[in-house]
Amino acid sequence: KQEVTQIPAALSVPEGENLVLNCSFTDSAIYNLQWFRQDPGKGLTSLLLIQSSQREQTSGRLNASLDKSSGRSTLYIAASQPGDSATYLCAVKGGATNKLIFGTGTLLAVQP
């Protein structure tokens, strides 16, 4: 059974700092991994999707990497801004069930 864990559960950083969020999964037979952000009381916004054959994806100040063999992904946020404050979730899709399994989330606070 696929399990997805995110570390840390919460993170507070000063504005301008570069930071890394971690995601680990137990079953490496995945089709893809997605990173989402969720603002309080709102739905999810897809940030990056990495297919199983890819190693990383970049969008603006965001860079996500995927190491399938070790069951790990990282989301790198450069030059953080207060507007980046949100909960960040990773999710993997794959295996026999082809269901999207979400991680536990990292609550990020960027202090001005």
Next chain:
Amino acid sequence: KAGVTQTPRYLIKTRGQQVTLSCSPISGHRSVSWYQQTPGQGLQFLFEYFSETQRNKGNFPGRFSGRQFSNSRSEMNVSTLELGDSALYLCASSHGTGGTTNEKLFFGSGTQLSVL
């Protein structure tokens, strides 16, 4: 282009009642999936529909059901509500053409259901 629309935004029900939630996907999207989000269990997959057919379902009791209409709009129903059904219910859509394995999902803002 309008996003994914979920109605109602908030809902209060009592135990034993039933509830129907609605989701209108982005125009042109044919795949709709539903998720339950609670503080204790996080985000969990409920079911996925494509062209009016249920393509996948999560590990929820039979009280949870859904359907998709010919215009791709989807509804989910929960019968005999329990206190533990209180949650944010999220709907997501994607194109669905050629399969949904590597498609980005677009989420609605959700329906916050409170069961008293």
